[in-house]
Each structure stands twice: as structure tokens, then as C-alpha cells.
Amino acid sequence: MVFLSLSCWIRSRGPDRYWKVQEVLKHARHFRGRKNRCYSLAVRAVRRALVYATKSRKLKKRNMRTLWITRIAAASREHGMKYPALMHNLTKSSVQLNRRVICDLAVTEPRSFLSLATLARARQQEGFRAALGDGKEPSGVLSRVVLLQ
Amino acid sequence: MTARGSQSRFLQSVLRNGVGRYVCQLKRISIIFSKKAQGSLGVREFIEEGVVDYAKKNPSTVVYVSPQTSRIPKIVAEYLNGNVREEIVTNKTSPQILELLTKLTNQSGLEIVRIRKPFHTDSPSIQGQWNPFTNRPPSIGPIRPQKQDSP
Numbered sequence: 001m002v003f004l005s006l007s008c009w010i011r012s013r014g015p016d017r018y019w020k021v022q023e024v025l026k027h028a029r030h031f032r033g034r035k036n037r038c039y040s041l042a043v044r045a046v047r048r049a050l051v052y053a054t055k056s057r058k059l060k061k062r063n064m065r066t067l068w069i070t071r072i073a074a075a076s077r078e079h080g081m082k083y084p085a086l087m088h089n090l091t092k093s094s095v096q097l098n099r100r101v102i103c104d105l106a107v108t109e110p111r112s113f114l115s116l117a118t119l120a121r122a123r124q125q126e127g128f129r130a131a132l133g134d135g136k137e138p139s140g141v142l143s144r145v146v147l148l149q
Numbered sequence: 150m151t152a153r154g155s156q157s158r159f160l161q162s163v164l165r166n167g168v169g170r171y172v173c174q175l176k177r178i179s180i181i182f183s184k185k186a187q188g189s190l191g192v193r194e195f196i197e198e199g200v201v202d203y204a205k206k207n208p209s210t211v212v213y214v215s216p217q218t219s220r221i222p223k224i225v226a227e228y229l230n231g232n233v234r235e236e237i238v239t240n241k242t243s244p245q246i247l248e249l250l251t252k253l254t255n256q257s258g259l260e261i262v263r264i265r266k267p268f269h270t271d272s273p274s275i276q277g278q279w280n281p282f283t284n285r286p287p288s289i290g291p292i293r294p295q296k297q298d299s300p
Contacts, residue, residue: 049150
């Protein structure tokens with residue numbers, strides 16, 4: 001008796017499974033629990049991670065802006081002004097600094113930020129005088145708009 | 150792919166290169182190609198025309214040309230900080246290879262990963278960084294020598 005059909009039952013499956021699995025697991029190595037070792041759990045976790053990464057590109061911009069606004073508000077409250085008043089009066093005095101730069105100044109150059117706050121306060125007082133005084137006093141220094149031709 | 154999953158570094162220069170003298174960070178260029186294959190045609194043309202000029206223009210870089218049969222044509226660039234960059238140049242024309250070589254020459258050897266901030270300072274604060282006592286008036290007055298009532 002010769003067993004000839006035994007060798008026909010041996011199948012050669014795909015030779016690349018190890019590398020395909022490692023391609024997914026390498027993105028999961030810094031995860032917590034069995035998600036960093038077991039392929040079926042890791043596939044789901046890696047997909048979620050990549051989806052979060054794409055979604056958070058927009059969120060990062062939003063979060064950074066709210067962080068800057070929080071910091072500017074805190075710094076201006078130290079000098080007795082509120083954030084909306086500060087920003088509005090700075091734009092009215094044509095100081096074109098964005099929130100990122102003003103936040104950096106508040107952190108690393110506190111005296112420059114103090115000067116910005118005093119400028120905004122002076123412009124605010126001028127605005128109040130112009131609104132309440134009604135015409136008899138001349139308009140203030142900071143509210144004269146320079147027209148560059 | 151993700152920010153935590155992939156490497157990142159801060160913007161930096163190699164030992165303030167360029168402030169004083171500029172040192173080309175490319176140490177060694179090895180051009181591996183094959184003498185007969187058609188993918189190395191551009192590389193062979195470049196070696197006929199442009200390699201000698203390139204080597205004369207960059208005296209601090211060592212150029213090795215090694216023909217090896219049945220190998221994909223590659224350019225291996227080694228930098229002074231030890232990083233090695235391999236570029237595959239199959240089916241590239243000679244001017245494209247020259248462009249690639251100038252790009253490699255102008256690079257510093259730092260890794261090409263995400264740069265966290267597009268700026269860097271050694272002295273971020275001139276007026277003194279904010280601390281909770283910056284805008285507070287001092288609680289005790291100026292320190293003076295003690296008054297001694299001794300006639």
C-alpha cells in the first residue's frame with residue numbers, strides 16, 4: 001500500500017502573513033493592554049487611532065486658539081481689563097497682532113503686554129468720552145485713523 | 150501616522166552650522182549601479198558626464214562609484230552625524246540624479262520627521278518669563294540697613 005493522496009492534502013497558504021500583521025502591529029506598539037500585542041484587537045485600535053488623527057487636525061487649531069484666548073484673558077485680568085475689551089480696543093487702535101503672538105508676549109514679555117493693556121485702556125476711555133461727551137471735546141489721539149495713500 | 154506613534158523632533162541646526170564657517174554635512178556618497186541593466190541607464194549617463202564635476206564642486210564629500218551586477222541602482226548618502234539615507238534611482242534621467250544629489254548635499258543629516266515648531270530660540274524671554282509674582286506689588290518694602298540708636 002502506498003499513500004499517495006496524503007501529500008495532496010498539504011496546502012501552502014500565503015507566505016506573507018507575518019509581515020502583513022507586523023505592518024499593523026507596529027502602529028499599535030505604544031498602546032495599552034492587549035491591543036499592542038493581539039492582531040484582532042490591534043486592527044480595530046489602529047483604525048480608531050488613525051481616524052482620530054485625521055479628525056483632530058481641525059480640532060488642534062480650535063484648541064490652540066481657545067488656549068491662547070484663555071491665557072490672554074487671564075493676563076489682561078491681572079491688569080484690570082477683560083479679554084473682549086482688550087482685543088476690541090487693540091483692533092480699533094490698528095494693532096494687528098494675532099492671538100498667538102499676544103499670548104507669547106503675555107508669557108515671555110510681561111512688560112510689553114502691560115504696555116498693550118494700557119494702550120487698549122486709553123483707547124477705551126477715548127471711546128467712552130466720544131460716546132458720552134458728545135462733541136465739545138476734540139476726538140482723542142488714538143482714535144484718529146491714519147489713511148496711508 | 151499619528152503624532153504620538155511617529156517620531157518628531159524640534160527645529161535645530163548642527164552645531165550652529167553657517168553662523169561662522171559652513172561645513173557640508175554630507176560625508177560620503179556611494180553610487181551603486183549595474184553595468185548592463187536598463188534601469189541604470191540614467192546613472193551610467195550621469196557617471197559619464199556629471200560625477201566628476203560634482204566631486205570637484207564638493208571637495209569635502211567622498212564619492213564612491215561601485216558597479217555591481219544585478220543590483221537596483223541606489224545612491225547611499227552618509228552624513229557627519231552618522232545618519233544614512235538611501236535613494237533608489239531606477240529609471241531616472243541624468244539631470245534628475247544631479248538634482249537629487251544637490252538636494253542631498255544641501256541637507257543636514259538630521260532625521261526627516263515631523264518638526265514640532267517651525268521656530269527655535271535659545272533665549273525665548275527677554276523681560277523675564279511670567280511667574281505669579283510678576284504683576285504683584287511686593288509685600289515688604291525695600292530692604293534697608295537696620296537703624297541702630299546708639300549715640
